[in-house]
Each structure stands twice: as C-alpha cells, then as structure tokens.
Amino acid sequence: LQEFPAWAIKKVCQSIQSNGVWREGRFDRQWPPNDADIVEAVRKEIEHYRKAHRSADDLLNATVEKR
Secondary structure (H helix, E strand, C coil): CCCCCHHHHHHHHHHHHHHCEECCEECCCCCCCCHHHHHHHHHHHHHHHHHHHHHHHHHHHCCCCCC
C-alpha cells in the first residue's frame, strides 16, 4: 500500500469496517479481506481521481488554436 495516498487507504478501510462495501464492490463480512482485495479496492478508489487528473492535465497542456 506504500504507493497509494493515505486518504484512499483510510477511506477504503473505513468503508470496509463500517459496512463491508466500497465503491466498486462488496466484501464478504464473514471473513476479513486479504491483502490483494484491499490493494484492488484502493487502486479502484483512486482511479477516479487519476482519470480526472489526466483529463485536467491534458486540458492544461493542450495547444490553443488561433482563429
């Protein structure tokens, strides 16, 4: 989890703890999620922000066409 921002890890862990659900899926509450499940959940949590960042970055780096 070292590569991920702390806010995303915390958000996913709180969601799992409170209701066993995170944005992209559901965990079986009978068993704790394994490491791979947590990594996948955090990766999917930040993917929304990465897409928005890439889009904003593309817009800021785009060349402006003159009329």
